[in-house]
Amino acid sequence: MSNYDAIVIGAGHNGLTNAAYLAKAGLNVVVLEKNEYIGGAAVSRELHEGWKYSNCSYVCSMMRQALHRDLDLGRHGLLLVPYLGTINFGDGDERLFSYHDEQAAHLELKRHSPHDADAMHRFQSDLTRYSQLIRKTLLRTPPDPTSLRPRDIMEFLYLAKQFWKLGEKEIYEYVRFFTMSAADFLDDYFENDLIKAAMASPGIIGTALGVYSPGSSYILLHHVMGDVDGSIGAWGLARGGMGAISAALAGAAQEHGAEIRTNAGVQQVLVKNGKAVGVVLENGDEVYARIVVSNLDAKRTFTRIMEKNDLPDGIYEKARNFKIRGSSGKVNIALSGMPKFSGVPENRYINRGGQGFTGSMETMERAYDCWKRGRWSDDPFVESVIPSAWDPTVAPPGQHWMSNFVQYCPPELADGPWTPEKRDQFGQTVIDKIERYSPGFSDLIVHMEVRTPHEIEQEIGLTEGNIFQGELTIDQLFFNRPFPGYGQYRMPVRNLYMCGSSTHPGGGVSSACGANAAREILIDLRRPNTVPEDDFYDE
Amino acid sequence: MNETDPYAGERLKKSPFYLRQEVLNIRNAWAAWNGYKFAEYYYDTEYEYFCVRNTCGTYDICPMQKYEIQGRDAEVMLNRMVTRDVTKIGLNRVAYCVWCTDDGRMIDDGTIFKLASDKFMLTCGSPCTAWLEKSAFGFADVTVTDVTDEIAALSLQGPTSCAVLKKMGLDGIDTAKPFDIMHFPFHGDTLMVSRTGFSGDLGYELWISPTVALDLWDQLYDAGENFGIQPYGEAATNMTRLEAAFIMPFMEFNEALRTVNFEHDQTPFELNLGWLVDFDKPHFSGRRALLEEQKRGPKYTLTKLDIEGNKPAEGSYIYKDKRCTREIGYVTSAMWSPSVKANIALAMIKTEHLEGELWAEIYYEKELRQYNRVVRCTRKQKPFWAPARARATPPPDF
Incomplete structure (x- = not known):
């Protein structure tokens, strides 16, 4: 039996962040991880010799700069490298290149639609305005709307002030925006279908919504509000893969004295007299602590590692009904060479960006229809990146690995459970899609890892394989995340906290959930705060 | 063509690498350095910067001034000119040096390559012929030759740089220690490679005949194709050198x-380069003044700052207090460092105030309006960027 100040369940990036900040404040912290490796969904694993896949999450943009800086993650080996533009492939021969350079980007849009090339300025300004407001909330604890505590009232006043600064017209627009579909939102700006499809694609990534579903415009924003070094909307790759982020966070946590145990799955949270007092591990060991922090998703926390009887009335039901639908698959492919894509010039830069096998608005919506019927998409939306084109550490020189994120793939199939055969068929659909745009692609394949929501749940522990630990719809956002009344990281059982993406501000490798939770814990334990707020004091 | 070009006399010179650079300078972003047409950047500054930190990049150092100093008295002459002890430089070794006026004010900095006991190469940013000839005056056997146009030089910097040179067939290059020089046969000529550079990372400089x-x-x-090689220009160089x-x-x-x-000029002590001044060697230019300054302490000290917030402190004053009542220095270079994730700067600060609080007043623009902030600065003792691979021998492949 061992005694700690805090137990963090799950060594995903938020759990590690939480542990780092608690340890930094002087607490004796242990992180318990069920897998033999740390990182949760921010991992780099060598499944084929010489290749290091970022098995789950694959690009990074939301990592809070203030945390990166404060925890000195650079010294712990983290380098985030922004990557240049993306190629979006239309259903036919259309190709849309997005360039980093402003002039080049404008000329390219103009080639498709002079109207849209101009409209892009207004679109970007509006998105930036929306992003700026949300970004201000990321490293802050949402206020409780029913509370009269000074802190909640002050926080509301802060938000009201930020909101008010938008001006009357924009306030209306903003409220409207939150409930719109990505398609409706984009119709306000653009006429060209491929441009719309390319812009809409962030609106469906990781979510069980389609481009025409209300709420998808927020998902779109959630994906573009990040930045790399202040360039909002830019995406970066972690040198060494996403596991480098977890490794750096673990390094920071350990430097401050936190202990990380792998192969230490938690079976149950121990509750005595209404207070969390520790956990029982799968091997039967008991670990005790003053507080317990769960980095697991809300559904898993309350329905899998807690006794229903230990919970106040209604919580179990809330957790069971928590919207956490799996919708995405991931196909990681080791390649013997760089794939060539039809209709793409041999431009050494554009070929190194991402590939969006977007098709059209209709193709994306039809892909969603399949999901609704319990099938994987026949013609899926695939978002790909070839990290090895940038990162010399993840594949042998001259050879590559391609990360393919696939939308949609259901956690349960209509025709019975997932089997290895069905998983491989799903993988083949993705290869077929890429092959359509890159004849000869299959011949380059050296090794492949196919992950359906089923594998993601089994390996990572994300319920239904939902990458956000719960849908990012307005009913589950901000002070409603994970449940109304529990938006401040304190859970219904005393001394139990949550620090994962099921809490504000939600999914993405941001470290914000873990840091915010640490701040609240330190307040409760009457310790000085060690968690910074965002340091972009003006944008 | 040139005979008929009435502007030929004022056009910029082209580097021996120009034909390749021209193709890769997609944005036509040209600047100038010492009369040469010189890339500000080629494709994208940020991209090029990250190549230096993540893969590797080449930086054209043809416009850098190169002098061959030869003769029995070459070593004594250089030793009389620079503040460092030139006799301590080993054969096929490079040393970073500065040289000063008799008042101990810095003329320039550069590197001295010891190529033979009576043959040195000196490189520096600005032309230095007059000062070199002045320094050679009175020595019986020393000749100073400007070889800037006779040597083409390319700097290869970044974590994959050693891997690229190995791939290129430079056997044994991985045994070169920092500041070592090696020679390799190349197309009937000799390729000189020094493990030097201006990026703070693993890197080499390649010296070859323009032909x-x-x-x-x-x-x-060709060798670098799969190692992320990319030319980079002045903009990315300035970022990496500041880090x-x-x-x-x-x-x-x-x-x-x-x-x-x-x-309004500086002394080596003010620039934190006191370690380059060797009073144990015979007389050198500026010795007396520098000895005095060493006793007295420099008026200003170049200081590495980590600054709150993310707005670069370009051109900022440094104050002793948040209310900005006591000005104690000024920022010389500033940027947001994408690798370190910090708001970094170099600043000249009055030495007597170094130990106290430091505040920077930062001005920045947002959609045509000017804003300002006063933020706290923290002194850093070490360079912002100094990866272990930069010193490792043999260096890692990435």
């Missing part, structure tokens, strides 16, 4: 021979 410069470029780029806390002329220091106003 085979393009062959070198092609072979290097490494290297000084730049007309940023950190004003060359003494071009300074109009009293003490």
